[in-house]
Amino acid sequence: MKFIDINTEYKIFKKDIDFSLKKVINKSNFILGPEVKKLESKLKNFTGSKYCVTTSSGTDGLLLALKALNLKENDEVIIPDFAYVSPAEVAALLKLKIKFVDVDYDTFLIDPMKLKKKITKKTKVIIVVSLFGQCPDFSKIKDLIKNTGIILIEDAAQSFGAKYKNLNSCNIADISVTSFFPTKTLGSFGDGGAVFTNKKKIFQKIFFLRNHGQTKKKYIHNYVGLNARLDTIQAAILLVKINKIKKLLRLRNLKAKNYFSKLKDNKKIILPKIMKNNYSSFAQFTIKTRYRKKLINIFNYYKIPFTIYYPKVLSEQKPYKQKNINNVSKILSKHSISLPFSPWLNKKDQNRVIKAVNKL
Numbered sequence: 001m002k003f004i005d006i007n008t009e010y011k012i013f014k015k016d017i018d019f020s021l022k023k024v025i026n027k028s029n030f031i032l033g034p035e036v037k038k039l040e041s042k043l044k045n046f047t048g049s050k051y052c053v054t055t056s057s058g059t060d061g062l063l064l065a066l067k068a069l070n071l072k073e074n075d076e077v078i079i080p081d082f083a084y085v086s087p088a089e090v091a092a093l094l095k096l097k098i099k100f101v102d103v104d105y106d107t108f109l110i111d112p113m114k115l116k117k118k119i120t121k122k123t124k125v126i127i128v129v130s131l132f133g134q135c136p137d138f139s140k141i142k143d144l145i146k147n148t149g150i151i152l153i154e155d156a157a158q159s160f161g162a163k164y165k166n167l168n169s170c171n172i173a174d175i176s177v178t179s180f181f182p183t184k185t186l187g188s189f190g191d192g193g194a195v196f197t198n199k200k201k202i203f204q205k206i207f208f209l210r211n212h213g214q215t216k217k218k219y220i221h222n223y224v225g226l227n228a229r230l231d232t233i234q235a236a237i238l239l240v241k242i243n244k245i246k247k248l249l250r251l252r253n254l255k256a257k258n259y260f261s262k263l264k265d266n267k268k269i270i271l272p273k274i275m276k277n278n279y280s281s282f283a284q285f286t287i288k289t290r291y292r293k294k295l296i297n298i299f300n301y302y303k304i305p306f307t308i309y310y311p312k313v314l315s316e317q318k319p320y321k322q323k324n325i326n327n328v329s330k331i332l333s334k335h336s337i338s339l340p341f342s343p344w345l346n347k348k349d350q351n352r353v354i355k356a357v358n359k360l
C-alpha cells in the first residue's frame with residue numbers, strides 16, 4: 001500500500017496524458033508553450049479568479065507573491081507556526097520579520113483570536129495556510145484587517161478545489177498560491193504551482209517577475225526577477241487532470257467519509273474537524289492521538305504507511321528559531337499523524353488501515 005497512490009492516477013488517465021505529452025514533445029514548445037496559457041485560463045475559470053500566473057513551484061509562487069508587494073527589510077509578516085516551511089522560507093529569503101501565530105487544535109488552522117493579538121502597525125502581510133485541504137475562517141480574518149492595508153495571502157498548496165462558504169480557495173484572499181507537487185489534489189509530474197489574484201497591478205508584476213523581470217521586449221529587464229516558469233510539459237499533464245478535478249475531489253471526500261464513519265467510535269483518536277460551510281479538498285487525512293507512538297508501532301507491525309505532518313513547529317526549526325509560546329502548534333506536532341489517503345485508495349487497503357487504527 002502507498003501512503004499516497006499517484007501511480008494509479010497516471011494509469012487511469014494514461015491515454016489522455018500520453019497524447020497531451022506527445023503533442024508538446026512533437027512541437028518542442030517546452031518553455032511557455034500554448035498549453036501554459038490554456039492551463040492558466042482553465043485555472044481562472046475553475047477558481048473564479050480574474051488573473052492567474054503558473055509558476056515553477058508553490059514555493060516560487062509564494063516568493064513571487066511577496067516580491068510583488070515591494071516590501072522592505074524587517075516589514076512584518078504573520079505566519080502560522082504549524083505549517084509547511086515554504087511561507088517562512090520565502091519571508092526569510094526576503095529578510096522580512098516573521099511573527100509566528102498559533103493555530104486551532106480542532107482544525108489545525110490559524111486561530112483568528114490569536115492572530116488579532118499579533119497584528120501591529122508594522123504588520124504588512126498575513127499568510128494563512130489552508131492546511132490539509134481546509135480554508136481558515138476567512139470572514140473573521142478579513143474583519144480583523146479591514147482598512148489596515150494588510151495584504152492577505154492564502155497558501156493554498158493543499159486546498160485547490162476546497163470551498164469556504166461557497167467561495168473557492170484561491171479566490172478569497174488578495175493573493176493565493178497553490179502547488180502542483182505530484183501528490184497534491186491537482187498534481188503534475190514534477191514541481192509546479194500557480195498564483196491567483198484579482199488585482200491587475202499585482203498580477204502584472206508577478207507575470208513579469210516570473211520570467212526574469214522581462215516586461216514587453218525580449219532581453220529587456222525592468223525588474224530583478226526569477227526563472228519561475230511552469231514547464232509546458234507539466235501544463236500539458238495538468239490540462240488533462242483539471243478536467244477530472246471534480247471527480248478527484250468527490251473521490252477524496254468519499255474516502256474521507258469512510259474513514260469518518262469507521263473510526264468515529266475510537267475514543268483514542270480525534271478525527272479532523274471540518275468547519276460548517278467548508279468543503280475540504282482533503283489533501284491529507286490527519287488524525288490526532290495522544291498515543292501516537294503506540295499507533296506508529298501498530299502501523300509498522302501491519303506495514304501501514306503513514307506520515308507525520310509536521311514533527312516540529314516552524315518557530316523551533318533551526319533557521320527560523322524564535323521564542324514563541326504557540327502551545328497548540330507544539331501539541332499538534334506531537335499528536336498528528338496522517339493516514340494513507342488518495343482518490344485511489346482501494347477498499348481493501350482502507351479497511352486494513354481502519355483495522356490497524358482500531359487496534360489502538
Ligand SMILES: Cc1ncc(COP(=O)(O)O)c(C=O)c1O
Nearest residue numbers: 057058059084086155157179181
Ligand atoms: C502548505 C504548503 N505550502 C507550500 C508548499 C510548497 O509547494 P511546492 O512544493 O510546490 O513548492 C507545500 C507543498 O508541499 C505545502 O504543502
